[in-house]
Amino acid sequence: MCKSIRTVWLLFGNLAAGLGVALCTKAGMGVDPVSALYDGVHKIIGLEMGTASFVVNMLILVVCTLLNRKYLKWGTFLSMLSFAVSLNTFVGLVSPFTVEPYTVSGYLLFLAGMFLAGAGFSTVVFQDLGPNCADILLEVLKDKAGISMKYAKICVDLCCTVLGFLMGGAVGLGTVLCVCGMGHIYNRVFCIWQQAVSENGGGKRNAFTEESFRAGSDG
Template sequence: MIPKIQLTKENLFKIVLRFGLLAIGGLLDGLGVAMQIKANWGPDPMSLFYDGIHQFFGITTGQAYNVVVFTFIALAIVINFRQLGFGTVIVPFFVKIGIDQGLNLMTFELSRVMNLVLLAAGIIVLALGVATIVVADMGKGAFDAFVLGVMDRLNTKYYKVRRPIDLIFLVGGIMMGGTFSATTVIIAFIIGPVISFAIDFFKKVVGNRLELSFVHDQDMAI
């Protein structure tokens, strides 16, 4: 029997809270990308790719993000649509706002050292955003949905799918004029563990507080 969500006040509150976390997580995710790009030290490979598309096609970085995300959503549908969820489609709009508005607001100029601090802060903010989206548990991100779908199809490890894609992002971003430096390579190795730590921390803090209660058809029949 397919379980159904109980329409209780507690469940409705948790659903609204999850939507709120999706929005906050998306905005933080986008702001983290904007901070890395503004720092001008060379962002992570994926952000480098967004910046490259922005430079090459003359669209905003947020629009470039949406192009990449919806491409991965389309690919994930073909590979394994079960990896997708409501959040997969909704989050990109908030991330786009976070990127574009973040870059619009950060018109200040910083020293080279302070830009490095901004880069580090951007990585942390990005990790917090991703962790918040994961804790909301309303669907995997477009990129992860694609990677996990390929993993299932090929019966392989996450990093064996992720690394070639990061390499494509890295090379493609550089060829299109994105800002690149040695820190991009360093970030490629550290951003995964930072995000994993943030996710584990948030999960411990939230625990089962956002879990919804379900009712099964057989329970309704009693």
Template structure:
């Protein structure tokens, strides 16, 4: 295995663990859940389907949206589903809910920044994005729009839809929707693993025709 291959694997695993930890930080801050969780709450209220199952259903629908965008899942897509949840549970077990507002704001801000870094790590590993991040990168690739604009548009749309369905919106939810796109836009170039260099074309003269 090459150095780049080892780096990509380690970067993927670290990014997914930190992603789950960042979710736990924002949940413990109790300033508002992410727009996707607002959508899950609203969908659960409207249908009676438990929140966890509704989250899985939304993830499946998002994966179906990959088809017209010509996105392909990778090992990172599978591991996203398998590892983010357990790492979030570890974070929730380690963290407690702060009692003071300034501490909650600080915890939420740290979680938001960490989520952007984690997204840059595991998306930058180029082993397959998660369902929601794949939607972002797919629209970016097909439309040519900046990453920050695509992500902000997705988060804003999801937030409004979830709110209309009855999901709970807090100040942290609005901050997440507005800031996560620009933050990921900053993180992706920093952590993107470079493409493997292609071999140089053979420019040696054809000995069969040389001198003719």
């Protein structure tokens, strides 16, 4: 695919991811570890959740760029900005609705949100226009600490979950479900993308995209 089409898909992926995280938040059962950190910062500082995600990602980006800037691309900043706008928009749209956590409707809303978030994030990663800040952090941690991408992801997830919880972020059963299940959604959507591109004469994505993706699919 040409870069302009991949840019559109990146924006669409972040739109889906923003809606997914907003739905998970509304379900009141917890969100994925990184979003739990966003939610914690949102509650501590008083920023909108999407704005909090942008602030957190900017801090991560600055630190990672100082340590190793080889994975930094323009798509990283575009992804950060479009996800923040999407998340703010959808959190505002769903806020008037009431859903009881841990009810049938709560579980259905959460599962729909987890699917959208997983599919959206996978779509963004596949476009290979620039890794998101979490993936850059994983790569830098892998290089500096000398550990595998899988264990780097476990460390990042644990840190985000603990920090999010301490700041009052949305940590609960849904967080566990995201850790266990979202990687499989990444996997399925990523494979669909790879098959579609291969059938149209495209090649595989770079090694960083493949490895960081596999770390995510390990949950």
